[in-house]
Amino acid sequence: MFGSGDQTLQRAAGGDHESFATLIHEHQDMVFSIAWHFLHDRGRAEEIAQEVFLQLYRTLGEIESPAHLTFWLRRVTSNRCIDESRRGRWRIVTLDEATDVAHDADATDPLLKRKVGQMLQRLPAQQRLALTMRYQEGLEPSEIGAVLGMPLNTVKSHLRRGLAALREWLGATS
Template identity: 30%
Template sequence: MEPKDDNYYIEKVLSGETNYFSYIVEKYQDIVFSIALKVLRNREDAEEMAQESFIKAYKSLGSFRGSAKFSTWLYRITYNTCISETRKKKQHFTSTDDVQISDEAEEMNLDGIPEENRARYIKEALEKLPEDEYTLVLLYYFEEKSVDEICTVTGLSASNAKVKLFRARKKLYTILNEMLKDELHTIL
């Protein structure tokens, strides 16, 4: 059976065939959990909030207008659900202004590193980013969302999203550069 687009499943659910929502959950569960985990930094809370996000999406499915992609709408629900949870727990976000970014970060080159190690380094570096920056990088580079879609998910202005994405990218380069220096020192 050929996979259908999100609107097909949404229409099925809205017409009373609620079991079709499982296709939506299956398609988006990894990214929803990933966003929740990065924002909440706790696996159990992330699982709970990912589930809560799908419940909210299911209950609000009738209000989905289709002016944005369904995935963008779902990510916005997830992001807001997690932010609300962090506010309840009074956790504070790390400001991007608190981190010094070296000028050497621009010169980093990953071409000499075997591809399997490259993926490991990038994953480790991403884990070191603050949750808001991680979410931006994840949405832009891995989910291939546009800046406008990211603004819809995060509530940021386009200029603020671009600045934060730029800072996150520079910080990621700095982190990778430090990791590679450490790795080189352990080899030598």
């Protein structure tokens, strides 16, 4: 017995473009947001997200379930972000720029959110990805470890250090 998600996946794997478009619509915000929060460059984030979906199209036959699809998309997007940062092709955002590009204006977001957005860009790649998976995707540390291919203790360490760095920096600037 297959759910509608399974059926969409099966049809997409069978070459049905409409079903594949449905999969893109279901997951594009997640994939784009991971890349956007990592790169802070809308153009590069879209490029990464497009490449992730093209890779998905080529390997749809390997995806076993909707849950596996979500896992696969998070993992591949994270890997591509890391690759991108290793190639050094992403633009370094200065603190002043980060303030401007951080995020759309949010009525509930006074100074703190803005500062957090700035600080995130200064964190090491792995810490930023771990925090993104925790606070964007709401994953538990063990799930983050599975997605990023890290031991649980390493994930906990990245989360702890990332939060500590934010606390320290925000404390120093408040």
